[in-house]
Amino acid sequence: QLNTNYRSHEQILNMANSVVDLIQLFFPRSIDRLIKEGAERQGLLPIVLSPVDEKQLTKFFMGTKLSGEASTVNDSQTEASSQQSAPQGTAQFGCSQVVIVRNQLAKSRLPKIFDNMLCLTVYESKGLEFSDVIIYNFFQDSEASQTQWKLLNDVIYNTVQVPQLDDEIMEMDLLDNDNFEEFQRRIKAMENQTEEQCVTYEEKTTLEIKADGYFQRKSKQSNIYKQFSLLCIELKYLYVCITRAKNRVIIYDDFDTRREPMQAHWTKLGLVHTVTKAQLQDPSLMPAVIRDFYEIGMSDSKSTPEQWKIQGIKLFRKKYYDQAIKCFTFSGDFPLVKRCSAHQKAESADQLMSEANSLQWKVRNFNYLPKHTKKQYQKEAKNIRMNARKEFTLAGELFAECGLFSHAGSCFYTANNQLRAAEMFKKLKQFAQAGECYFKQGMYGEAAKMFEAGKMMPRAIECYEITQSWEQLLNSLSRCKDQFKDEEREALVNKYVPIALNSLYKMLVQANQGAEDHTLNKAEIQEMKIKMKYQKNVSQIMEEDEYGEEIESSDHDDNEDDAEEGEAEQEEAADADKEETAKASDGEASEDKSFEVVSVVESVEESEEEGADLLEQVFALKKKKAERKAKEAAEAEGGSDKPAASEGSENSFIIQSDDGAPQDDNQKTFDDFEHLSQFDPEDEFLQSDRSFSIIDSIV
Structure with missing residues (x-):
């Protein structure tokens, strides 16, 4: 286990470890017990901001001087508006600053101050790191109820003194059996030492649960993990949010009712700075470190176009296209903006198509649904599928403009625009895919050409059979003879030559039907x-x-005689046919x-x-x-009973x-x-x- 964290400083790690302590206290079987991480550097305590109006929120994050002069704000606004594609009057933050929200819906409810700041959900932020993190409305949008958050009020804080371990003991590899035994021996020796032996002690706060608290009463009645599972999940999400930051963490909620138990826990442990509304109105009441931050704000962390582009590429690889578009817009890479927009529309269309398929599945499998409900589902699925196809078409056009013909062809095919899809596949020389598009469109002649170019002769033959183009089929067999074995080609020729001749005969009959x-x-x-x-x-x-x-081969001489006799009989049969034809044309038949x-x-x-x-x-x-x-x-040979014609x-x-x-x-x-x-x-x-x-x- 790595005991040193090189991303965050000590104050951020202490806050994150406090969340881990709560999980281990209430849900010990849901997390592994590991040695807590430490850091090599110190930093600013995380800030918990009380609910304020949007104007005060803007001043807090943009920065202002204690004198109350508005010039600083105006300068910040002017500097922000100078950035590319940044609307005037909104803060321009850096590419290493992010707002983390609870879910996708919360992104649409952000105030205008954060319009040009990166915004990710908790799930999206996993695996990433940023200089500054704003945790916005996490407790307000939490899926855990207010009653579950009040469970934290049952915590009892005990202060105990424990021997301070020296650096040599802390650096031991406890996974090694020998080291672990040495570690136990030294700890036991330190516990047996007296104060005269210069043992150094340090205070440590331990957590307990009230014996008569709400948690203990409920845990006796039912499974605690099942009843409070949402709280366990929310605490783990909170840990993820906190550990994304390297320098500063700011927590803000529009309504802090659900946050109060957690805020009280952090305050008792001395892990946060709380900024109240009164302090914002009178900054002199703030601690010195908070006043310094309030003067500078977060809008001073500007980024270069190259830094925005690098951050955009990271987000693009994780398929966070909406945030990647922001990064590429600020970096001025508009071709990449178009590419991200294409991927975003394709992803949105795919989600719509999945939603429509889900409704169709319900109609087919939920037999208990009433008829009017099934009709409603079918109507909704139809409308959703139409919207999805429109989105796929737009995405395909954007992909085509970017030169991504493979993506464009897939989008057009899903949108049921087979002709445009075939054009894209032909540009890529993917003739088999183009043939499938033409086949689905009913253009079997074009499909046969594409299949033949793509060396898919069975599909090409199928198209020729549908259109009954026997001459083209035989010509195709001649051109592509190298794709067949001799036996296969012979079988195909024997199959289709008679059909082709019959087709010619029918054409000939039809051509002569109008003769006088x-x-x-x-x-x-x-x-x-x-x-x-x-x-x-x-x-x-x-x-x-x-x-x-x-x-x-067995009887050559006899066979020559038979051949001569056969030729004579064929000549006689041919003469008989001619005579009969002549008699029939003269009207003298019998x-x-x-x-x-x-x-x-x-x-x-x-x-x-x-x-x-x-x-x-x-x-x-x-x-x-x-x-x-x-x-x-x-009868001439003696009246044999042999059949007349074998x-x-x-x-x-x-x-x-x-x-x-x-x-x-x-x-x-x-x-x-x-x-x-x-x-x-x-x-x-x-x-x-x-x-x-x-x-x-x-x-």
């Missing part, structure tokens, strides 16, 4: 052939291709041998639902034809689902065109300008 003639151009015929030819899942086709390669291509031509002008019915008819007719051919071939064979035309399982005829829909298995690079339609060069962008 009902004949299909060449490109449309080729497109319809693609649609009817490739009606399988991509993964299923890939599996068939892999299976074909295995067969080829029910058993044609696919009724005339109905396909008419379907271009019909709705997609009618197209789906047409496909079902086409698929059924082609399936019947394949079965008939297989049956004839089986699953996965070349003549099979079974529609596959996404998982590769065959679908029921009733489940086939026109949307299955989105699962085109592959594309033919030599197809005239896909090589035409109507294809929008999609294939070139992905190959």
Whole structure:
């Protein structure tokens, strides 16, 4: 433990130790017993000022001469007004002088004399130190009641004589066991010495509690710590206030009713100077040291701009923005003033948002609340949230002016101003955050660009899917191919190429709906052939291709023959398709041998639902034809009972689902065109300008 305090002088420490004694007397289990601190220097006794009017209060702190001349006051006012941003007629104090109040509300009730003086709450002042401290309305704004403060009247003061310990004993390290034993031995030896042995004694005041006092009566009835807990807390706060000062402590209350027990305690111990109203009216009644202070006052402690700036930085780091603004104003650093103002508004908006969320939480969780109360809470929460968003917007603008784009973007985003937030994030090249802002605003095209620039391709693909911009999606996959593994990119291409082709087909149908003639151009015929030819899942086709390669490697010669036969069959099928198309266009189709291509031509002008019915008819007719051919071939070979068309064979035309399982005829829909298995690079339609060069962008 450090027994020497290098901040405050002896008189301030004695006052603080007296508060500790009271805590140990009434609440011994709430504080550790430590050796009291001492100081190496002496100073002015703390001053307790009686309630006075504002004029006398101003004269006391600004300083005046005993002759009563007003020139000193006027000079002080003139000097104060010369300071930057200091209103005329108010005192200008130094950056190392502070007013400490009980809570935030008390800051708004300070007299004008303290407008340009630093002001902190008890909690805010912890960890800081100042040359002069004014404890303003601490007892008046105390949360402890007047009855609890009267508890101090039960203290009994006893004066005893104890041996004076020499410096060698006082400097012992009592945490060391050997030193502690030596300390006990010496103390016992001193107690056994007589007066003839030149033992020096000193008087010491000890405290006791009255046996029949209010405290003892109450402590027998209930838990003393629970009943007087507020008083214990207030005494600890008072200790914090006193120990912030290095040179002078002044205590003032507008009403001193609650302060009287504590003031009487300090007076009995001789720890304070009390300045009454009569002494202010007749300064000759004051003690000499108080008269000297009354002549000079506290406004003589001026600070340089550099000192104000240093103090402002300290307060800014502790997030005491309102007081930091005062410091930077007096130092002339107006960019820092703007920065503090931005942080202050953001902090205020955050508090408002928390308050609104608290009301919403009550509405959701407090089921016992009546309906009109819930509606009132919801209305209040809405208004508070609107005010919070306005504050966030103002804070964002200030941050943007200061060049703090990250803070500005966060404020704009919270204020639901997504466009301004996106601008801030784009300046910082934080494209992912900008993309989220555009996405929340519903600007999916811009969001996709930002996500792609921020290398968040899943989010970019999501935006392209929402807008159905398939061409941009495929181009994006081509540009960002290095961000995917080969398997991932192949899966994405297999997924979105059929969808893109289907989108082109729909655009083509819509473009030709207003044509005067009902004949299909060449490109449309080729497109319809693609649609009817490739009606399988991509993964299923890939599996068939892999299976074909295995067969080829096992039996190369047979596979060549099969390939030739397959080519011949494909040529025959293509010729049959051409003949059937020609017959359908000439009106010579029959029910058993044609696919009724005339109905396909008419379907271009019909709705997609009618197209789906047409496909079902086409698929059924082609399936019947394949079965008939297989049956004839089986009868020629000897009447085999083998199925007409096996699953996965070349003549099979079974529609596959996404998982590769065959679908029921009733489940086939026109949307299955989105699962085109592959594309033919030599197809005239896909090589035409109507294809929008999609294939070139992905190959």
